[in-house]
Amino acid sequence: MSRDLERSDSRIGFMGGTFDPIHHGHLVAAESVYENFTLDRIVFVPAGSPAHKPDSRVTSARHRLNMTRLASESNPHFEVSSVEVDREGPSYTIDTMKHFRRLYGPEADLYFITGVDAVVQIPEWKNAGGLFEICKFIAATRPGYPTENFFRFRDQLPPKQRRAMKVVAVPALAISSSDLRRRVCRGSSIKYLVPEPAEDYIYAHGLYDCSEQDEAVRRPIAF
Numbered sequence: 001m002s003r004d005l006e007r008s009d010s011r012i013g014f015m016g017g018t019f020d021p022i023h024h025g026h027l028v029a030a031e032s033v034y035e036n037f038t039l040d041r042i043v044f045v046p047a048g049s050p051a052h053k054p055d056s057r058v059t060s061a062r063h064r065l066n067m068t069r070l071a072s073e074s075n076p077h078f079e080v081s082s083v084e085v086d087r088e089g090p091s092y093t094i095d096t097m098k099h100f101r102r103l104y105g106p107e108a109d110l111y112f113i114t115g116v117d118a119v120v121q122i123p124e125w126k127n128a129g130g131l132f133e134i135c136k137f138i139a140a141t142r143p144g145y146p147t148e149n150f151f152r153f154r155d156q157l158p159p160k161q162r163r164a165m166k167v168v169a170v171p172a173l174a175i176s177s178s179d180l181r182r183r184v185c186r187g188s189s190i191k192y193l194v195p196e197p198a199e200d201y202i203y204a205h206g207l208y209d210c211s212e213q214d215e216a217v218r219r220p221i222a223f
């Protein structure tokens with residue numbers, strides 16, 4: 001039986017992201033949330049077809065799902081759901097969280113976790129009001145993204161939504177997926193930035209070579 005179908009857990013965090021590729025920043029964020037919010041488990045949910053990136057080049061969902069599985073397999077309280085990859089059309093979080101609410105029942109505490117910079121966009125997401133009825137949110141901090149924007153955003157929310165919006169301070173790891181893609185394209189090392197099985201997968205499948213990257217990525221960084 002898929003662990004997705006275990007319904008006995010009552011406090012579950014859903015880590016949503018494009019994960020192109022997943023990296024240690026995401027994993028450290030997930031572990032921090034697990035610990036700080038005393039959750040029963042964390043479910044990584046790679047976006048199948050990211051709703052907000054219709055025109056950008058995103059690596060195939062299967063590759064991103066496989067890398068996420070490889071990266072999280074050593075942690076017994078991490079698992080990965082393919083619900084968004086298996087679903088047709090844009091990956092709207094409202095559809096995903098409705099699915100998990102049905103699965104875990106009305107009493108479970110469901111938390112949607114994502115980066116502090118992604119969280120401030122939530123009011124623009126499909127049926128954002130409905131989403132607040134289904135789950136709470138946890139914003140993971142990251143270096144380079146001042147939390148003032150997040151707190152300003154949270155202060156403007158109606159009281160019920162404000163209470164549903166949590167933040168977790170993640171140990172500073174200045175890793176980003178876009179930087180990793182640039183590094184692979186330029187032949188720079190990604191060792192210790194990405195879990196080794198995912199790193200091996202990237203090279204074995206020739207992901208993020210320069211043919212997939214746009215001109216801005218191929219250009220060397222000017223210091």
Ligand code: NAP
Nearest residue numbers: 016017018047051052092093114115118125126140176177
């Ligand atoms: P993104 O715009 O690619 O990422 C925004 C920022 O948040 C990036 O700096 C990213 O860093 C960081 N980030 C993303 N996921 C993170 C995580 N789980 N923990 C810590 N940092 C994280 O956003 P995205 O990853 O595509 O989307 C985030 C989630 O929001 C996804 O589940 C997506 O489906 C959902 N979303 C839903 C809608 C909708 O329903 N209409 C619209 C937009 C987004 P990295 O680049 O290093 O990952």
